[in-house]
Structures are given as structure tokens and as C-alpha cells.
Amino acid sequence: MxxxxxxxxxxxxxxxxxxxxxxxxxxxxxxxxxxxxxxxxxxxxxxxxxxxxxxxxxxxxxxxxxxxxxxxxxxxxxxxxxxxxxxxxxxxxxxxxxxxxxxxxxxxxxxxxxxxxxxxxxxxxxxxxxxxxxxxxxxxxxxxxxxxxxxxxxxxxxxxxxxxxxxxxxxxxxxxxxxxxxxxxxxxxxxxxxxxxxxxxxxxxxxxxxxxxxxxxxxxxxxxxxxxxxxxxxxxxxxxxxxxxxxxxxxxxxxxxxxxxxxxxxxxxxxxxxxxxxxxxxxxxxxxxxxxxxxxxxxxxxxxxxxxxxxxxGGVSLAKNVTRSFRSANYTTRHWQVQSSLLNLPVVTGSSTTAEKQAATFTVVPGLADAGGCSFRDAAGNYLRHYAFRARFDANDGTAAFARDATFIARTGTASGSVRFESYNYPGHYLRHYNYQLRVEQTDGTDLFRQDSSFVPLTAWA
The missing domain is CATH 2.115.10.20 (Glycosyl hydrolase domain; family 43)
Incomplete structure (x- = not known):
């Protein structure tokens, strides 16, 4: 009491x-x-x-x-x-x-x-x-x-x-x-x-x-x-x-x-x-x-x-050591893409250039800080991590801090087949698009946030 x-x-x-x-x-x-x-x-x-x-x-x-x-x-x-x-x-x-x-x-x-x-x-x-x-x-x-x-x-x-x-x-x-x-x-x-x-x-x-x-x-x-x-x-x-x-x-x-x-x-x-x-x-x-x-x-x-x-x-099944592309669950023409080391959400289609498709393709690997989680590697071998809460790709410096920044826990998304990625070292914070940029932000408990933080794994563009 x-x-x-x-x-x-x-x-x-x-x-x-x-x-x-x-x-x-x-x-x-x-x-x-x-x-x-x-x-x-x-x-x-x-x-x-x-x-x-x-x-x-x-x-x-x-x-x-x-x-x-x-x-x-x-x-x-x-x-x-x-x-x-x-x-x-x-x-x-x-x-x-x-x-x-x-x-x-x-x-x-x-x-x-x-x-x-x-x-x-x-x-x-x-x-x-x-x-x-x-x-x-x-x-x-x-x-x-x-x-x-x-x-x-x-x-x-x-x-x-x-x-x-x-x-x-x-x-x-x-x-x-x-x-x-x-x-x-x-x-x-x-x-x-x-x-x-x-x-x-x-x-x-x-x-x-x-x-x-x-x-x-x-x-x-x-x-x-x-x-x-x-x-x-x-x-x-x-x-x-x-x-x-x-x-x-x-x-x-x-x-x-x-x-x-x-x-x-x-x-x-x-x-x-x-x-x-x-x-x-x-x-x-x-x-x-x-x-x-x-x-x-x-x-x-x-x-x-x-x-x-x-x-x-009934949780997420996301295969590791497989290349994937990721589409926004609520903006269905927009996909993850590396642009000047930052992760953004531009439109990617079948008519996009080979370079654009390559920049929208990632390898899902076991989490650097927890193998049950996941990390993402781009074509250049850099890893997705958050820095000042912005999602970006950097070379792995081998530190525990980098491993935690680059590890995400897969949670069920809002749309069928979609996934939300929770930051490993900032619980309750998710990869979320805002102004077509990807950031790690704290959930506010709204349906809009859940939709903005849900992404569908697809066959790789490249």
C-alpha cells in the first residue's frame, strides 16, 4: 500500500x-x-x-x-x-x-x-x-x-x-x-x-x-x-x-x-x-x-x-548475416539509405541508380554488444550507430561504447512484417524517421511514433 x-x-x-x-x-x-x-x-x-x-x-x-x-x-x-x-x-x-x-x-x-x-x-x-x-x-x-x-x-x-x-x-x-x-x-x-x-x-x-x-x-x-x-x-x-x-x-x-x-x-x-x-x-x-x-x-x-x-x-525473426533493405512502414516508397555517412529515408525505386541501390543495402549481423540483438553494416564495412542521437555509419573502433551504440533490439512493428529497432544502451529509444532523417528518439507512447519507428525488411536492392 x-x-x-x-x-x-x-x-x-x-x-x-x-x-x-x-x-x-x-x-x-x-x-x-x-x-x-x-x-x-x-x-x-x-x-x-x-x-x-x-x-x-x-x-x-x-x-x-x-x-x-x-x-x-x-x-x-x-x-x-x-x-x-x-x-x-x-x-x-x-x-x-x-x-x-x-x-x-x-x-x-x-x-x-x-x-x-x-x-x-x-x-x-x-x-x-x-x-x-x-x-x-x-x-x-x-x-x-x-x-x-x-x-x-x-x-x-x-x-x-x-x-x-x-x-x-x-x-x-x-x-x-x-x-x-x-x-x-x-x-x-x-x-x-x-x-x-x-x-x-x-x-x-x-x-x-x-x-x-x-x-x-x-x-x-x-x-x-x-x-x-x-x-x-x-x-x-x-x-x-x-x-x-x-x-x-x-x-x-x-x-x-x-x-x-x-x-x-x-x-x-x-x-x-x-x-x-x-x-x-x-x-x-x-x-x-x-x-x-x-x-x-x-x-x-x-x-x-x-x-x-x-x-x-511470437517475436521478430530477423535472419543474421543476410543482406537486406528496409522500407518505412508508413512511407512506403522510402527506404534506409546512407548519404554522406548519415542514415536518411529517401525514395528508392527500381529506376534508382546502382549506387543508390547499393547505399540502400545493408548486412544484418549479430549485435556487437549482444548477439541476440542486431547490428547493421553498409557496403563499405561501416556500422550503423547513434551519435548525438543521429543515426550514422562509422568504422568500428573496437570499444565497448561503440558496440553498445551500434546494437539494436528488434521489436515487433505496427504493420504486418515490420520491425522496430530499440537502442541497446538507451532503452525505450528507437530508430525513428523525422523529416526523412533517422534518429534515435525516446518513445512518446503514440501510434504516430510507433509507425514512424517501424520498418519492413525487404530483399536487398543490390
Missing amino acids: TIRPPAPSRRALLRAMAVLPASALVLGEMPGLLGTALAAAPPSGSATRYTIVPFLNSNDGTVNVYQSDDATDFRLVKSSAYTPPGNRIRDASIIKHTNGYYYITYTTHTWQDVSTTIGFARSTDRVNWTFLYDYTVPIANLSRAWAPEWFVEGDGSVSVIVSCSTTDDEWIFTPYLLRATDSALTAWSPPVALAGIGKNHIDTFVVRIGSTYHAFTKNETTKYIEYGTATHLAGPYTISRTGNWAGWGSYREGPALVQLDNGAWRLFFDGYGDGNYYYSDSYDTFATWSTPKALPGVSGTARHFTVIKETVS
């Missing part, structure tokens, strides 16, 4: 709570992520799929389902995909279990109400959900049980971390660990409090990498997301980064992590102070982070979600 309802009165309450002595909300969250999962471009014929099931800023009685192939451009799969038979649904956490079912667990009441249960629902396809049960968390004098969050260990064992308060102080929350004792996820061990995060925190989100558990948690006094580590899921955690250590700013909460295809970790969080939903990436195991950006499409609509990542069938 996060403290970010739309009503101003709630925010006023939270600001007032910040002055309470050494007290506020602690909440634990963990997705169905395995810290040992490998990150790589999806193999030919497969695709990466990220799924979120958020409740809405305008309605905490239902959830939508969105999916994305790049963790940036989330598209609506189904609105009002699940509405519980009673109560509300907030802060839904999603996993795929070893039995093949998808499960969500969620908060069953609004923030104003006493809430001693957490809800469970199940799906075969992530889209259509069936209510399972409401579970009363067995804590004496329980007042509120918020934001149950799945955590899956490397051996497949399943836990839920839920943040609970008692009637003696309904706004002082502590995270508790519940371990599933049956494969059907209907029986749970007695709650055990996590240790070390401390009071006056909320929205603790943990991932495991190797033998270390990494926790991201909002300090409800300072309004900053903090960071700590532990060697056991139950703690004790040591908080080592506080204040604006990552450059995300204050009034941020609901952190949720997922690992991208290029190995980076992406953190999503709710900027409830300004109404946006943000993401930020780390390439050095959480030491530094990119400047946060608003998540296109769902920012301002989606509330408190976690993310599951899967590799699924």
Missing part, C-alpha cells in the same frame, strides 16, 4: 503524520523477480513482455492490464480487467507461479477504512481474473494490512510481504513476511516482522541479486526513497543511502524494480507530489541512476504497480 491517494485531505494527513516522533509507515514489497535471472535480447522468434496490473488514479475499485515489449511503452490490453466481488483493489502485485497460473494479491480497502484482509485472484492469461479469497492477516489488534507484495526465491518458494498497523497506532506500519506453505498459495506461515528498515518508512521493495537482498523504501518523514541491503529476506537491513541520493527528488513512493534486456535495472515510482509516474535506470547495481522520466502513456493514470517480465513466442 502506498500513501498517495488523490484526495488533498490525505496528503494533508500524511504531512501532519511526518512530525510524529520516529514513526510512520513501513511496507515491504517484492515482485516475482529472481535476482539470478539473465538479461539478454530475446532470441529470434521470441519477444520480451512486461505486464503491469495497476489500479487507476480515478478508481480504486478495478484494475487495468497493460503490457510492453520494452518496459517503456505500455499499451492497454484490457480495461477493468478485474473487479473484486466486494471491497476495493489497490496496489496489486503480480507473479506467474510454477503451476502456470498468474496471481495477484492486493489491498482490499481504501486508506480510510480498517483493512484486516488481503485479496487473492488468479488468471490463466494475465487478462481475465478469477477471485480466490480474502485472507485475514493473523496479527493481534490488526488495524490495516496494506500492499501485499509477492516475492519468489530462486528455489521457487513464494512469500508475501504485507505492511501492517495495529489499533494502538493505526498509522505506524511494520512489514511482515508470510511464507506460502502449500503450492496452491492458500496457506501461510505465521507473520514474521522484517528487521532493520526502521519506523517511519513505507513501500519497501526488495530484489535479490546473488546472496544479497536489496531494499528500496520510502522515508515518510523526508519523502525520499532510501536504499539498504541484507543477507536474509527477513533482515536485518542496513540503510546506506538516504536523502536525494539518487536524484529522484522528494515526494516519491511505490518503488518497483525490473531488469531490462540490456542488464540495466529499471525502477518505477509514483511521483505523487506532481501526479506523474516515473522511471529511472541503473547500470552499476544501484550506485547511480539516470535522470527520472515520466512514463509515457500511463503516467497520471496508473497507480502502484509491480512488473513481471517474460520471454514469450
Whole structure:
């Protein structure tokens, strides 16, 4: 559960709570992520799929389902995909279990109400959900049980971390660990409090990498997301980064992590102070982070979600070590062509000169930075890369930086048979034509951008 309802009165309450002595909300969250999962471009014929099931800023009685192939451009799969038979649904956490079912667990009441249960629902396809049960968390004098969050260990064992308060102080929350004792996820061990995060925190989100558990948690006094580590899921955690250590700013909460295809970790969080939903990436195991950006499409609509990542069938099949030409999906007479080392999109036809056809022919090779991705070589042996976000061809200088600049991940395009090429080292940025020039630009979540960044592989002109 996060403290970010739309009503101003709630925010006023939270600001007032910040002055309470050494007290506020602690909440634990963990997705169905395995810290040992490998990150790589999806193999030919497969695709990466990220799924979120958020409740809405305008309605905490239902959830939508969105999916994305790049963790940036989330598209609506189904609105009002699940509405519980009673109560509300907030802060839904999603996993795929070893039995093949998808499960969500969620908060069953609004923030104003006493809430001693957490809800469970199940799906075969992530889209259509069936209510399972409401579970009363067995804590004496329980007042509120918020934001149950799945955590899956490397051996497949399943836990839920839920943040609970008692009637003696309904706004002082502590995270508790519940371990599933049956494969059907209907029986749970007695709650055990996590240790070390401390009071006056909320929205603790943990991932495991190797033998270390990494926790991201909002300090409800300072309004900053903090960071700590532990060697056991139950703690004790040591908080080592506080204040604006990552450059995300204050009034941020609901952190949720997922690992991208290029190995980076992406953190999503709710900027409830300004109404946006943000993401930020780390390439050095959480030491530094990119400047946060608003998540296109769902920012301002989606509330408190976690993310599951899967590799699924039906992705792009683009043969390697084969020469191809590439036509714009929405400007069907225009093709990629090298012009003075830059990649442009002029008209190329059967009557074009031999030189023009040769300049519009490229060899698709395994990605220089990731063989599952792709790189493109022109007739002169130079490689397509982005430089100052402009697409151009340069000689390979053998550096890791060049390899990353020259590697792209193939994603499904908008038109039949078309492909989108996502930058390997700038996730969510695509080769896109603008004024008939090719650039690497960040997706804005619009259909026009998707069309402008879709290209059809063709038999080579030369």
C-alpha cells in the first residue's frame, strides 16, 4: 500500500503524520523477480513482455492490464480487467507461479477504512481474473494490512510481504513476511516482522541479486526513497543511502524494480507530489541512476504497480548475416539509405541508380554488444550507430561504447512484417524517421511514433 491517494485531505494527513516522533509507515514489497535471472535480447522468434496490473488514479475499485515489449511503452490490453466481488483493489502485485497460473494479491480497502484482509485472484492469461479469497492477516489488534507484495526465491518458494498497523497506532506500519506453505498459495506461515528498515518508512521493495537482498523504501518523514541491503529476506537491513541520493527528488513512493534486456535495472515510482509516474535506470547495481522520466502513456493514470517480465513466442525473426533493405512502414516508397555517412529515408525505386541501390543495402549481423540483438553494416564495412542521437555509419573502433551504440533490439512493428529497432544502451529509444532523417528518439507512447519507428525488411536492392 502506498500513501498517495488523490484526495488533498490525505496528503494533508500524511504531512501532519511526518512530525510524529520516529514513526510512520513501513511496507515491504517484492515482485516475482529472481535476482539470478539473465538479461539478454530475446532470441529470434521470441519477444520480451512486461505486464503491469495497476489500479487507476480515478478508481480504486478495478484494475487495468497493460503490457510492453520494452518496459517503456505500455499499451492497454484490457480495461477493468478485474473487479473484486466486494471491497476495493489497490496496489496489486503480480507473479506467474510454477503451476502456470498468474496471481495477484492486493489491498482490499481504501486508506480510510480498517483493512484486516488481503485479496487473492488468479488468471490463466494475465487478462481475465478469477477471485480466490480474502485472507485475514493473523496479527493481534490488526488495524490495516496494506500492499501485499509477492516475492519468489530462486528455489521457487513464494512469500508475501504485507505492511501492517495495529489499533494502538493505526498509522505506524511494520512489514511482515508470510511464507506460502502449500503450492496452491492458500496457506501461510505465521507473520514474521522484517528487521532493520526502521519506523517511519513505507513501500519497501526488495530484489535479490546473488546472496544479497536489496531494499528500496520510502522515508515518510523526508519523502525520499532510501536504499539498504541484507543477507536474509527477513533482515536485518542496513540503510546506506538516504536523502536525494539518487536524484529522484522528494515526494516519491511505490518503488518497483525490473531488469531490462540490456542488464540495466529499471525502477518505477509514483511521483505523487506532481501526479506523474516515473522511471529511472541503473547500470552499476544501484550506485547511480539516470535522470527520472515520466512514463509515457500511463503516467497520471496508473497507480502502484509491480512488473513481471517474460520471454514469450511470437517475436521478430530477423535472419543474421543476410543482406537486406528496409522500407518505412508508413512511407512506403522510402527506404534506409546512407548519404554522406548519415542514415536518411529517401525514395528508392527500381529506376534508382546502382549506387543508390547499393547505399540502400545493408548486412544484418549479430549485435556487437549482444548477439541476440542486431547490428547493421553498409557496403563499405561501416556500422550503423547513434551519435548525438543521429543515426550514422562509422568504422568500428573496437570499444565497448561503440558496440553498445551500434546494437539494436528488434521489436515487433505496427504493420504486418515490420520491425522496430530499440537502442541497446538507451532503452525505450528507437530508430525513428523525422523529416526523412533517422534518429534515435525516446518513445512518446503514440501510434504516430510507433509507425514512424517501424520498418519492413525487404530483399536487398543490390
